[in-house]
Structures are given as structure tokens and as C-alpha cells.
Amino acid sequence: MSNAATTEAKPAAPAPPPVEKIKIKVDGREVEVPKMLPNWQGKLEATTMLQAVQIAGGEVPHYCYHPKLPVAGNCRMCLVEFGTPMMGPDRKPVFNEDGSPKIAKSVLPYEPSTPRGAIACATPISPGMEIYPNSSATKQMREAVLESLLINHPLDCPICDQAGECKLQEYSVQHGQAGSNFVEAKVHKPKAVDLGPRIVLDDERCVLCTRCIRFTKDIAGDDALGIVNRGSYNTIAAFPGAKFDNNYTLNTVDLCPVGALTSKDFRFQMRVWFLKETKSLCTSCGTGCNTVIGSREGKVYRYEPRQNDAVNSTWMCDSGRLNYKWIGREDRLQDVLVRGQKSTWASALKEISEKLSKAASGSVAVIASARQTTEELYLLKKLATKLGALTDSVARMGEADKLLVAADKNPNSNGARLTGIAGAELGSAISKIADGIHSGAIKTLVVFGDDVTKAGISADLLAKLETLIVSDILPNATTKAAHYVLPGCAHAEKRGTFVNVKGRLQKFTKAVEPKGDARPEWEFLHELVHNVTGQNGFISIEGLFNQMAKEVPGFAGIEWAQVDDQGVNTIS
Amino acid sequence: MPQEFRLILKNADLPGYAPDMECYLRHGGYEALKKAVATAPRELPDGKKQTSQEVIRDEVLKSGLRGRGGAGFSAGLKWSFVDRRSGKPIYLICNADESEPGTFKDRQILHKDPHQLIEGMVISCWANDCKLAYIYIRGEMPKAAKLLNVALKEARDKGFLGKNILGSGFDCEIHVHRGAGAYICGEETGLIESLEGKRAYPRIKPPYFPAVLGLYMCPTIVNNVETLCHVKHIVTMGSAEYAKLGTPNNTGTRIVSLSGDVKRPGYYEIEVGKVTLGELINHENFGQGLKDGRSLKAIIPGGSSSKVLKAGEVFKLNRKGADGQMTKVDVPLLDLPYDFDSLQQAGTMSGSSAIIVMDDSRSMVEALANLSEFYAHESCGQCTPCREGALWMAKGLHRLTHGEGRKQDADYLQHIAQNIQGRTICAFGEAAAWPVLSFVKKFREEFEARGAADEAKHASGGAPMKMAASPKH
Numbered sequence A: 001m002s003n004a005a006t007t008e009a010k011p012a013a014p015a016p017p018p019v020e021k022i023k024i025k026v027d028g029r030e031v032e033v034p035k036m037l038p039n040w041q042g043k044l045e046a047t048t049m050l051q052a053v054q055i056a057g058g059e060v061p062h063y064c065y066h067p068k069l070p071v072a073g074n075c076r077m078c079l080v081e082f083g084t085p086m087m088g089p090d091r092k093p094v095f096n097e098d099g100s101p102k103i104a105k106s107v108l109p110y111e112p113s114t115p116r117g118a119i120a121c122a123t124p125i126s127p128g129m130e131i132y133p134n135s136s137a138t139k140q141m142r143e144a145v146l147e148s149l150l151i152n153h154p155l156d157c158p159i160c161d162q163a164g165e166c167k168l169q170e171y172s173v174q175h176g177q178a179g180s181n182f183v184e185a186k187v188h189k190p191k192a193v194d195l196g197p198r199i200v201l202d203d204e205r206c207v208l209c210t211r212c213i214r215f216t217k218d219i220a221g222d223d224a225l226g227i228v229n230r231g232s233y234n235t236i237a238a239f240p241g242a243k244f245d246n247n248y249t250l251n252t253v254d255l256c257p258v259g260a261l262t263s264k265d266f267r268f269q270m271r272v273w274f275l276k277e278t279k280s281l282c283t284s285c286g287t288g289c290n291t292v293i294g295s296r297e298g299k300v301y302r303y304e305p306r307q308n309d310a311v312n313s314t315w316m317c318d319s320g321r322l323n324y325k326w327i328g329r330e331d332r333l334q335d336v337l338v339r340g341q342k343s344t345w346a347s348a349l350k351e352i353s354e355k356l357s358k359a360a361s362g363s364v365a366v367i368a369s370a371r372q373t374t375e376e377l378y379l380l381k382k383l384a385t386k387l388g389a390l391t392d393s394v395a396r397m398g399e400a401d402k403l404l405v406a407a408d409k410n411p412n413s414n415g416a417r418l419t420g421i422a423g424a425e426l427g428s429a430i431s432k433i434a435d436g437i438h439s440g441a442i443k444t445l446v447v448f449g450d451d452v453t454k455a456g457i458s459a460d461l462l463a464k465l466e467t468l469i470v471s472d473i474l475p476n477a478t479t480k481a482a483h484y485v486l487p488g489c490a491h492a493e494k495r496g497t498f499v500n501v502k503g504r505l506q507k508f509t510k511a512v513e514p515k516g517d518a519r520p521e522w523e524f525l526h527e528l529v530h531n532v533t534g535q536n537g538f539i540s541i542e543g544l545f546n547q548m549a550k551e552v553p554g555f556a557g558i559e560w561a562q563v564d565d566q567g568v569n570t571i572s
Numbered sequence B: 001m002p003q004e005f006r007l008i009l010k011n012a013d014l015p016g017y018a019p020d021m022e023c024y025l026r027h028g029g030y031e032a033l034k035k036a037v038a039t040a041p042r043e044l045p046d047g048k049k050q051t052s053q054e055v056i057r058d059e060v061l062k063s064g065l066r067g068r069g070g071a072g073f074s075a076g077l078k079w080s081f082v083d084r085r086s087g088k089p090i091y092l093i094c095n096a097d098e099s100e101p102g103t104f105k106d107r108q109i110l111h112k113d114p115h116q117l118i119e120g121m122v123i124s125c126w127a128n129d130c131k132l133a134y135i136y137i138r139g140e141m142p143k144a145a146k147l148l149n150v151a152l153k154e155a156r157d158k159g160f161l162g163k164n165i166l167g168s169g170f171d172c173e174i175h176v177h178r179g180a181g182a183y184i185c186g187e188e189t190g191l192i193e194s195l196e197g198k199r200a201y202p203r204i205k206p207p208y209f210p211a212v213l214g215l216y217m218c219p220t221i222v223n224n225v226e227t228l229c230h231v232k233h234i235v236t237m238g239s240a241e242y243a244k245l246g247t248p249n250n251t252g253t254r255i256v257s258l259s260g261d262v263k264r265p266g267y268y269e270i271e272v273g274k275v276t277l278g279e280l281i282n283h284e285n286f287g288q289g290l291k292d293g294r295s296l297k298a299i300i301p302g303g304s305s306s307k308v309l310k311a312g313e314v315f316k317l318n319r320k321g322a323d324g325q326m327t328k329v330d331v332p333l334l335d336l337p338y339d340f341d342s343l344q345q346a347g348t349m350s351g352s353s354a355i356i357v358m359d360d361s362r363s364m365v366e367a368l369a370n371l372s373e374f375y376a377h378e379s380c381g382q383c384t385p386c387r388e389g390a391l392w393m394a395k396g397l398h399r400l401t402h403g404e405g406r407k408q409d410a411d412y413l414q415h416i417a418q419n420i421q422g423r424t425i426c427a428f429g430e431a432a433a434w435p436v437l438s439f440v441k442k443f444r445e446e447f448e449a450r451g452a453a454d455e456a457k458h459a460s461g462g463a464p465m466k467m468a469a470s471p472k473h
């Protein structure tokens, strides 16, 4: 299964004890399940049959149900046969001869020979209930729903972008019947509807589960989508003349269980089964939404949100999601440059090490970037301490929204604070550094990942420096002025951690190889620190992290191995 | 002699009777409301104390009044389910959407005697602590909506509505809300959604039982027009007297809409269960028989959604003998007492009490095609089985009635309908499936013959079968 929070999401973790439990049976097996579980908003509510079956290790197929959305109960795919303890006329339970409670299977009141299913997604369990998610009656109901969903479906899987991630395809194979009885003309609906700047809708593929409507209204807070027409002609649409355009529209593509909603950015780019999936983080703001990077042969094709209830639930914003193209840009820095000439890592690092080793204390300043990893910032801080250097990093502020987006546009401002490379207020020491350069006290400047000409150090000031050492990913005015250019890596090309705006430490892993001579910054920083300080560090990210966590109070000795996919809170 | 018993329609058709306040007052109007608000609290023999409101609610329960909208559910029980501890307001909604094909009874009240409904509603509001009530009226009844608004103003002016009603300290407002022409707005939770300004998508139950999570997620009572009118008479007569009308468990009177192939179609108010289906169709006080030279073929007994009954059918009904013992008795179709329980035991329902009579000139295939097209058009489309199944059945029937039928279409239709009933969000699923299931079951030969004829025609060199026929909506 995919790591991305696409069509599926895990239910939120159960609330802490004491948990009242009730006993039920699932396919004849007794299980104890909590009486209450968190609903889509995390509030405790009566446990549903669907949740109970999941706890029992089973699965109830479903389309409209999603643990993070209000329950709609419209697809009827989750219908299951069930029974409850039989009550006598005296309202007391009735028992079988062996002493077990007699179970009254639910039947149609007007046709008692026919089982009546209940929708597992919305029906609460009760003590002694028996659920039959695999009985022949349940299977028949499921088959019938699938048959109904398919009668008007175009079945154009070969040209559908959802193929491979499609719940209709998947369930048809698992739960469908061989042939359909349908011999009528299909209903035709609009194809390739331009819903908004990022979304295309194929109404014929839509199963009308309303996930997209509910997400947009109840999560994104934008009452933009609805249904027009009636019955079989029902059609998802935006309001006439209005565009489906908020910063969360692409989540509906993830939520759509079929190929009805597609991303203009991704559609027809790549068959999903060719994509390699890598757990990562979004770097476009300090929220640090958990992501899955879809890549193939060194190229990033898409970001998708990955579930982390402590951070982003199962969502991410459109602007963060689409901010990946720079990774593959043609003008990425790929060469080590020494005074404008292509050089090698060995000779550039040797020269730099010698220069820094000789530098008088206080004559060097370091401007790091809060887009760097915590480990890199730690190494830079080590270097700066040895050199008696002033340090800071560049603040990048913008607007926040109510759902996910943070005002802090750096992914690791808290990492910069915790490692001590920056103070509480990022950028507050930059004017001091500028003064130092101006006065001639600062002769060497080390810049990582930011164009300082836009952050208070003008190109004229840079020109006064004896040595300007710059590491970056893309060319800018600062790299242009540099004596040494050290090509670095996008987060997708390396491993490391960020600390988000709420102080949560999160890992990301490598999806693609860097281009040309570019190297992960922590690798060459490790060499520099060794050369300049004489200290031997760790050459693995795990060792480096553990060393940092021991030395830096904010990390309180967290071990790399303790930081799982969901991250941990730092003490800050 | 079987005859009408006019309680609700006692005045409506009197010569010169007008829907205005003066006329209503001249005929004893609003006396029941006065009696209701003057009701004294009482102590029951077991020592339990009842407030004045509880007394009225208890009266409605004891009267045995069953809902006249379709399901025939006890009104008193429904009221007893209302969550009175939530701290939220309790709403009353009058369902005046009357859209079930064949039904034309509520509109008699709405057009001719609106004050009777208002009086019934204010009493019901008083008894249930509702300060706000709505009349959700079918969009196609603009005149009734206008009349209701005039009547509401008159009631306000007279102090029967608004602040401090009749000096009782009770405040109550009623608003009229017009629907926009969809059958599904008559389903109570679809109605509530529509009233909230949304698409009339019926709600799932659980959790959205109106008595707990109804209008604006507050406790809500939804009752039919006729049901609410009965409340007035229960207060006037007292529950014991009222319960003498009709038959046990099927008390009071009911307005029957009689249509189809009878000489005198119309609406007839009867004591529930005191008149048989046969009398309603044939007696000179009612339908006055089939058209000359015609014989009975089928009866749709409770609105278009109810299962059809076939001429000549005999049913096994539970009857209490003189010794008090229950026995099964054979009851022929035309001897079925027209009430809730007998029709249910006959495998159908009295529904909205609309009887549609079909004589031997009628094609069951054509009739069903017509009905199915209605349901395909009116399915709200929210849930899969009904959304897809309703149109699927209509398309199949369209084919069968347009020369493209197959012998297997009887099974085909039954397969579709079977997969709808009991699997949907609202009872519309049954409403759409039951006509198909019952027509095909009881008149299978007719469906098969029609399909076989088409197949034979095609086999003998007619145009090739094309399965593209579909109804236009």
C-alpha cells in the first residue's frame, strides 16, 4: 500500500485510558473494543461497526467514509449483516440451550426472510452485537452496490490517472461479480471539467461519495463544491461562474476514491505504479507537513501529504505541495567553484579549511539558513564557536491561515534557535554582521542557503570581504559574489531533521540523487569542522544526530532511533 | 351502511364555509386551544404528577393517533422520544409537502380550513414546548401558502399565535416555507435539510433522528397536516371518546383519496377500519363501482409507493375471536378493512391512504413504467442503490414498453429492485422498489408476455435489438 495519505487514512489514535470496553463478535470471533473512539474531529463518540471490525483485524470496504471527514453514509459500500442479542417480551435476554445468548439477526421488517444490513461507518456497536463482514448476505450487498456504481461508469481505466490507486478498480476485483446485467444506455456527464486552476473533474468517473464536498466545506472552510441535478444525473460542480480555488484544493484529489478529480499538475505525467515513494517533509513553511515524495529515475513528480495527526492530519496546502519543481531546475548549482573556476571538493575544502584555521577570532561571521537541517546547523554552530564568529540566519515571514499554513516560511527556524545559530528572533544579528563587515572587523563571511543581499548585506558590503564562502542550491546575487561556491542539496536529496513551529522534531529521508558535484551539506560541513576544530565527528547522520542531541540541551538526548515517522516533541 | 364520518372535513365543504377566521370562529374554532392552555396539571392514580403539557401529550398517546403521513407511527410515542433535556429549542414541523402520487387529502384542509391546522399546531407546540414551528408546504400549492399566511396573521391578531397566547404566557410563532418541487422534500429529514436551506438530502439515522438531532441539530417533531389536525379533536373530545372512533389500534378517522378507474373518484373521510376496500370502491357512498363493463384488475392501496394488490387475492389476517383468541382468517381483497394493520398484514400498507384503482383495460407494464419514471426522476441521488437503481429500472421499463423488451426483463427488474429495498438512506428506496417488486411478482405473465412478444418480433426479422432506449427527464 502507498504511504501517502491518498484515499485512505488511519483513524486517529485512541484516547488514553481508562477506556470502557464492550464485547462483540466479528465473524464469530469475540473481541473487546473501546465503547468510544475519536470521531473525525477527535471527539469521543460511540464506536462504529467499521471501527470495531478494524480493531478485530478486518476491513470493511468503503467509499464515502473517511476517518477525518464527517460521516456521510451515502455510498452504502460498507453495508454489513449483523445481529443483536434477542430480547424476550420481558425485555430480558433470551438464551440458547448451551447458555449462549440468542442472537436476532437484523432482517427487513416487511420481509423477515431477508437480511437487513447496516452501514458500518455510521452504526454504533452495542454489547453482544455480532457483525458479519464476510457473510454471504454481506457479500451480496457489496456486490450489488458495486454493480450499481459501475453501470454508469465509463470504465476507461487504461487512460485514467487513478488507475493503480483506484478504489473502484480495487474493490471490483476483490468484491465484484463477474458480469453486469446492465443492458441500458449509460448516463453521460461532463468530462474534463475545469473546476479551478489546479483541478480537473471527470463527472462520469465520480461515484458521488461527497468526500471532496465535505473536505472543502468542513475542513478547508470553503463552501465551494456541491451537487447539481437529481438522481442518476447528479453531478459534482462548483457554483456557476465560481472557481474551485482555495489553498487546499489538491487534497480533494487525494481523497477522491476514483479518478474523477485529478491534479492538473500531475495528470498524465506518470503512471503511479512507476513512482518510488519516499517519506519526507514539506519545506515551504514552518508547519512541516509530512509528505511522500513520488519520484522516478532521479526526478520528483509529486508531493502528497502523509498522515501525522500531531502536525497536518492527512492534509497539506496546494502551495507547499506544488513547490517541488525547483529541485529539478536546469540552473541548479552543480559545480564546486573557486573564484569562479570549476574546482574539486578536495581542493576547495582544503583551501577553506586553511583560511578558516588561520582566521583571527571574531574575524569570521556565519549566516546560516533556517532551511538547513538541524544537523547542518549544529555543525555550523560548532565551527562558529571555534572561530568566535557572530552567527545568525535569515527570517522569512508571510501570512498564516486557519488550517495549516504558518507565518514562518522557514521549515527549521526552531532548529536554528535550538542549535544556537540564531537567537529567538531570526535575523536580529544581521545588522551587527553588516556593521562588522563595514568596519573591516569581519573579513570572512560564510553564507548557507540564502541570498543575503536581500537580507541586509548589500552586494557592496559583500565586495569588501576578503573571503566569501557560500553554499547554496540555486544561483543568486550572493553566490555570484562568492569566492567559494559549494553546491548543496535539496532536502529531497539528503537525510536530516527539522524542528517545526510547534517544536516537533521530524525526520526526512532521501528520495533522489543530487546532480553533478552537489553534496549534502552535513557531509562536507563534517569535514570542515574536523579540519578546523580537530574534533572527530560522526560520518553517519545517525551518529551525528545522537552527538548533537547529547550536546544541545533542547534535544535532551533524544536518540535518532526514537524519532519515528511521526516525529517527537523537543523541549523548547 | 358504510358511510363517511367527517371529523377533520366536518366543515370544509359546507356551503359558504370560508378559510377565514370569522367563519372558523363561528364553527367553534380555537375552543380546543382555549381548553388546552387551561388544562390543569393532574395527579395519576399511582401518585405521579403530570404538568398541563404532559396531560395533553398523554391524551394524544392514549388516543391511539397514528401518523397520517405514511408510516402510521404513533404520534404520542413520537412526541415521547423528543429530547427534552438538551437545553436546545424544540421545533415542530408540519409536513404539508403532500406529493405521493394519488394523494390529495392534505390540500383539502390547507385550502379550505387552514385555521384547523393552525389550531392543531399551536396546541401541539404548547404541549411540546415548541416556540417555533414551520409549515413546509409543497411548492405547487401557492394558493394554500397564501391562505395559510393570511390565516396566520389573523391568528396573531386574535392572540392565538405570537406572544403570550391567550394570556397563558406561552409564546409561539409559525412560519410557512414553500418547497421547490421535489418529492423527496416530503421525507422528514430531507425536509429538514431543505428547510435549513440545503439540498434535500435525507439524513442517516443513526445518528440524525429528528427527535434528537433535527432542525438545526435540535430536537424536532415532524407531523403530517392531517395528524396535527387530529390533535385538536383529541383535545376537544378527550382521548377516550376519540379512541371510540375507528377500530382498536386504528383509531380516529382518515381521509382517503380515491382515484383511478372508479365512477366517483374523490376524497372520503372514514372511521379507520370501519369501511372495507371493496366498499370504498363500490359503495354508492364512495367510489360507486368501476366504469361500466369493466372488471377490477389491481388496487394500489396506499399511495404509489405501496405494494399493489391483485383482484381476487385472499389474505390471511389475524383476528380476535369472541373468546379473545387470535386466529388466522381468510379475507378476500375487497373485504379488507381499510386501516393500518389489515393492509400491513396483507403485505402492503395504507401509506398516505390514497387508493388507485385499475380495471382490466390497464396494462400493468405501462403503469409500472409510468410509476418508475416518477421515482427515477425524484430520487435525490444521494445513496448508490437508489440513485443508480431507480433510473436503471425506469430504463428497463422504458425499453419494455417501447418494443425492445426481453422475456428475462421480469427477473431483471426484480434483481434491481431487490438490491434497493432495505439498503438505502431513506424509505424512498422502498418506495421505488416496492411497486416494481409487487407488480412483477403479481403480474409476472404480463411482463414476460410483453418481453417475449418483442423477442419474437425481432427474431422474425424485425429490426435488431438496440438497448439504447431511455426515458427523457
Ligand SMILES: Cc1cc2nc3c(=O)[nH]c(=O)nc-3n(C[C@H](O)[C@H](O)[C@H](O)COP(=O)(O)O)c2cc1C
Binding pocket: B066, B067, B068, B069, B070, B071, B072, B073, B075, B095, B096, B097, B098, B099, B100, B183, B184, B185, B186, B187, B188, B189, B222, B223, B224, B225, B227, B228, B426, B427, B428, B431
Ligand atoms: C419519499 C418520502 C416522501 C414522503 N412524503 C411525505 C409527504 O409528502 N407528506 C407527509 O406528510 N409525509 C411524507 N413522508 C413521510 C414523512 O417522512 C414523515 O414520516 C411524516 O411526515 C411524519 O408525519 P406523521 O407521523 O404525522 O405521519 C414521506 C416519506 C418518504 C420516505
Ligand code: SF4
Binding pocket: A205, A206, A207, A208, A209, A210, A211, A212, A213, A236, A252, A255, A256, A257, A258, A260, A261
Ligand atoms: S469527485 Fe471524487 S471525491 Fe468528489 S464526490 Fe466524486 S468520487 Fe467523491
Ligand code: SF4
Binding pocket: A282, A283, A284, A285, A286, A287, A288, A289, A312, A316, A317, A318, A319, A320, A321, A404, A405, A406
Ligand atoms: S502548510 Fe506549510 S508545511 Fe504544510 S504543505 Fe503548506 S507550506 Fe508545506
Ligand code: SF4
Binding pocket: B184, B201, B202, B378, B379, B380, B381, B382, B383, B384, B386, B387, B424, B425, B426, B427, B428, B429
Ligand atoms: S433512498 Fe433515494 S431518495 Fe433516499 S437518500 Fe437514497 S438516493 Fe436519496
Ligand code: FES
Binding pocket: A061, A062, A063, A064, A065, A072, A073, A074, A075, A076, A077, A078, A079, A119, A120, A121, A122
Ligand atoms: S462507507 Fe459509504 S456508507 Fe459507509
